[in-house]
Amino acid sequence: MASTLADAHKAVFTEDLRRKISALLGEREQDIHKAIDASGPAIHTAILKRTELPDGPMAIYNLSQQAVGNDLHGYLHELVSGTGGLAVGNALSAKGGDYYKAILGERTEPMVQEISRFAAVKADSAAFLLGLSAFVALDAIGRHIHHNSLDLAGTNHWLWSQRDAIVASIPAGLSVAQALGLQRLPGSKETTSARRNSLVYGIIAIIILIGILFYVFKTCNRAPTYGPNQNDTTTRAVTDTAAPPDTTASYPVTLPNNTTLNAVKGGTEDRLVAFLSDPNQKIDRKNGNWFEFTRVRFASNSAQLLLESESQLRNIVGILQAFPKARIRIGGYTDNTGDSLENLRLSQARADSVLARLEAxxxxxxxxxxxxxxxxxxxxxDNGTPDGRSMNRRMALEVRDK
Incomplete structure (x- = not known):
């Protein structure tokens, strides 16, 4: 039984789990390490902040007891020792998402962006790790409650007994207070003595400044001269240019059944819906009507889909449901490096994996x-360039009927 939230966080995020998460999210291991080590203290601090609200202690108390019943360690065992992959990642993402949003509330997005900035990981990866860290923290609190038969007051006292250790564990450069919308971290309060000393020092500074000004104006009968930094009026012209369009911004795609997808303007979903909706667009029986996936990714040299692929695959399912006459085929492609037979095998395995997820x-x-x-x-x-090879490693769908 971990004695602190930091101990519980450290015990759960083993090296094996960190490697598995890195592969699942398609991030560098060193960046995942940094994001994990930031997400724990960020969530722990947010829990303390939540308990300062009128309903906060009861909310954390109830959430933690709920988390104990959701089999966190079973999911983690399956992720590390079993096939893991997208299915377990999705389950953890969904449960963790509910928990960290309940803890962070309106500060959810700022905290996701701060972890993303600090660790140089994608926002989706930061959200996944915050959710998993929230799940771990609440599970640890719930287990501590049951093991020690704590009531609400006892639980709150135990949490606040860890305040100094939590603050000390926040990595340098991680702006937790700012992400939480606070001027200072929970529990940090100015003392009366500090305020009194600040006032005394301020008065002394004002007296000294008045004396200096009196001396200057009394003894000098000419305008003061200024050093080169103060006299330097050189400025740089600022060019006001319009920012390029954000091609990754969320864009609503409306379907015939009046449902709306969150997609990307000009992306796979947008182009596919336009094609299926236009009666003048005919099926090309010779060359096919192909649409490349823009957000379907795999672990390196593997047919294991990354978690970030889920949203686009779910969107494709939504489109098929809105166009019941449509029929598609999945195609997988590689670049020309390595063994051609192995490339063919990998492309088939990846295409099969996408097809299986669409069915699921x-x-x-x-x-x-x-x-x-x-x-x-x-x-x-162009397979002769890195960018060209990256373009050739792709997944696509062919519209066979509409």
């Missing part, structure tokens, strides 16, 4: 016309 997310089987791996065939970029 509710796509009708009669709308899915299989999956095909093409290996390094049909490149769309």
């Amino acid at each position: 997310f509710g796509a009708s089987k009669h709308q899915l016309d299989g999956a095909k791996g093409y290996g390094s065939q049909y490149p769309i970029g």
Whole structure:
């Protein structure tokens, strides 16, 4: 039984789990380490802040007892020792998301952005780790409550007994207070003595300043001269240019059944819906009507989908449900480096993985016309350049009927 929240956080996030999370999120291991080590203290501080609100202690008390019943360690065991992957990641993301949003409230987005900035990870990765850290923290609180038969007051006292250790564990450069919308961290209060000393020092400074000014104006009968820094009036012209359009910003795509998807303007979903909605767009039986996925990613040299792929795959399922006559086929591609047979095998495995996830997310089987791996065939970029090879490592869907 961990004696503190920091101990519980450290015990859960083993090296094996950190490596697994890095692969699942498609992030560098060193960045994931940094994000994990920041997410714990950030959530612990947010819990303290939450308990300062009128309903906060009861909210944390209830959430922690709920978390104990949600089998955190079972999920983590499956993630580390089993196949893990997208299914377990999705479950942890959903449960953790509920917890960290309940703790952070309106400060959810600022904290996600701060972890993302601090650790140089994607916002989705930061959100996942904050959610998992919240799940870990609440589970630890709940277990401590049951083990020690604590009531609400006892739980709150135990949490605040860790305040100094929590503050000390915040990594340098992580702006937790700012992300929480606070001028100072929870429990940090100016003392009467400090305020009194500040006032005395201020008065003394004013007296000294008055004396200096009196001396200057009394003894000098000419205007004061200024050093070069004060006399330097050189300025730089500022060019007011419009920022380039944000091609990753959320964009609503409305479907015929009046549901709306959060997608990207000009992205896969946007173009696919436009094609399916336009009666003048015909099926090309010779070359096919292909639409590349823009947000489907895999772990390196693996057919394991990354967690960030979920939103686009769910959107595709939503589109198929809105266009029941549509039928698609999945295609997988690689660049031309390495063994051609291995590339073909990998592209097929990845295409099969996408098809399986679409089925798992509710796509009708009669709308899915299989999956095909093409290996390094049909490149769309120059395999002689890194950017071109990156373009060729892609997934796409072909509209077979509409």
